Amino acid sequence: MFLGAFTPKFFEQVPIGQADEGVRCRLCPHRCALRGGAAGICGVRSGEGGGSLPFYGRVSSIAVDPIEKKPLFHYRPGESILSVGFSGCNLHCPFCQNWRISQTTETAGSFVSPEELVAKALALGLEQIAYTYSEPLVHAEYLIDCMTLARSHGIANVLVTNGCVNGEAAGEIIPLADAANIDLKCFSSRTYRKVLGGSLSAVKDFIKASAANIHTELTTLVVPGFNDSVEEIDLCVDFIASVSCEIPWHISACHPAYKVKTPPTKAETILGIKKRAGKKLLYRYTGNIKDDDNDTVCLNCGYVLIRRNGYVVKTPGLAKKIENDGKYRCRRCGAVLPVKY
Numbered sequence: 001m002f003l004g005a006f007t008p009k010f011f012e013q014v015p016i017g018q019a020d021e022g023v024r025c026r027l028c029p030h031r032c033a034l035r036g037g038a039a040g041i042c043g044v045r046s047g048e049g050g051g052s053l054p055f056y057g058r059v060s061s062i063a064v065d066p067i068e069k070k071p072l073f074h075y076r077p078g079e080s081i082l083s084v085g086f087s088g089c090n091l092h093c094p095f096c097q098n099w100r101i102s103q104t105t106e107t108a109g110s111f112v113s114p115e116e117l118v119a120k121a122l123a124l125g126l127e128q129i130a131y132t133y134s135e136p137l138v139h140a141e142y143l144i145d146c147m148t149l150a151r152s153h154g155i156a157n158v159l160v161t162n163g164c165v166n167g168e169a170a171g172e173i174i175p176l177a178d179a180a181n182i183d184l185k186c187f188s189s190r191t192y193r194k195v196l197g198g199s200l201s202a203v204k205d206f207i208k209a210s211a212a213n214i215h216t217e218l219t220t221l222v223v224p225g226f227n228d229s230v231e232e233i234d235l236c237v238d239f240i241a242s243v244s245c246e247i248p249w250h251i252s253a254c255h256p257a258y259k260v261k262t263p264p265t266k267a268e269t270i271l272g273i274k275k276r277a278g279k280k281l282l283y284r285y286t287g288n289i290k291d292d293d294n295d296t297v298c299l300n301c302g303y304v305l306i307r308r309n310g311y312v313v314k315t316p317g318l319a320k321k322i323e324n325d326g327k328y329r330c331r332r333c334g335a336v337l338p339v340k341y
C-alpha cells in the first residue's frame with residue numbers, strides 16, 4: 001500500500017442503523033456501498049477510514065507518447081505527451097485492450113507524487129500530461145492534485161477516459177482538463193449496463209459537459225457482433241452530431257483481447273463506418289487499420305492541413321494565429337480550423 005497526501009472527495013457517510021450503513025462512494029453511477037472498509041467495483045476506492053484511495057499515486061506505467069496515440073488529432077498535432085497509467089476500472093469491457101491493468105489492482109507499480117509527475121514533465125520539456133491506459137477517473141483525488149499542480153506550471157492536462165462518472169465528479173475534473181478523448185462504446189443503455197457495467201446516460205452527460213468546456217474527441221472501438229450494426233452506428237453518429245458535427249470521431253478496429261476471441265475487425269467494416277459517418281460528422285479517423293486517408297483536410301479549399309503517416313505527423317497547411325486572435329487557419333484559404341494548441 002502506498003500512502004499519499006490523500007484528501008477524500010467523493011465519499012459520503014451513511015448513518016449507522018440504516019440498512020447500508022457505512023461509507024458510500026458517489027464518484028460513479030455504481031454508487032458502491034463500501035461496508036467494513038471494502039473496495040468498490042473498480043477495486044480502487046475503499047471505505048476504510050471513512051473513504052480512501054489506497055492506490056493514491058500508484059502508477060502502473062509512465063511513458064512519452066505521440067499525442068496522436070491517445071488518440072487526439074486536433075489538439076497540439078505532432079507533439080509528445082507524458083502519459084501516466086494506473087490500475088483498476090469501474091467498467092469491465094470484455095474487449096478491454098488494457099485488461100491486465102484495468103481489471104486488477106494487483107499490478108506492479110511505484111508511487112509517483114503529483115510533484116514528481118509534474119517535475120518529470122518539466123525535465124523532459126513536455127507541455128502536456130495524459131491520464132490514460134486504464135481508467136483514470138476512479139483515481140479522481142490524485143488526478144485533481146496532479147492537474148491542479150500541472151496547470152500552475154503551464155502544463156496542459158489530457159483525459160483519456162470512459163467518461164462514466166457522476167455529474168459532481170465531472171464538474172470538478174473537466175474544468176482542470178484542457179482536452180479529452182472519451183470512449184463512446186455503443187449506444188445501448190442495456191448493453192452498457194449488462195455487458196460493460198456502466199451507464200450510457202452518464203457517458204452522454206460527460207461527453208456533453210466535456211464538449212461544452214474543453215477540446216473533445218471521441219473513440220469507438222468497433223467489436224464484431226457487439227456494436228457494428230448499422231442501427232447502432234447510426235445512433236452513435238446521430239448523438240455525436242447532436243453535440244457537435246466538429247467533434248473528431250476515431251473509429252478503431254478491435255483485436256482479440258481479454259474475453260473477446262473473435263478475429264480482428266475487418267478494415268472494410270471500419271472504412272464503411274467512416275464513410276457512412278461522413279454524412280453527419282466533419283472529421284472521422286480510423287485506428288488500428290491501414291488507412292492512407294487519415295489526413296486532416298481544409299473543408300473549405302481541400303488543402304492538406306495535417307498529414308499523418310502512422311505517428312509521423314506534419315502540419316503543412318496550418319497557419320498559426322495569422323489574425324492574431326489565437327485561432328488557427330488554413331495556410332492557403334485562411335478558413336478557421338478546429339485545431340487547438
Ligand code: SF4
Binds near residue numbers: 025031032042090138
Ligand atoms: S468509483 Fe469505484 S467505488 Fe466509486 S462508485 Fe464507482 S465503482 Fe464504486
Ligand code: SF4
Binds near residue numbers: 091096097098133
Ligand atoms: S472502460 Fe476502458 S479500461 Fe475500463 S474495462 Fe473498458 S476498455 Fe478497459
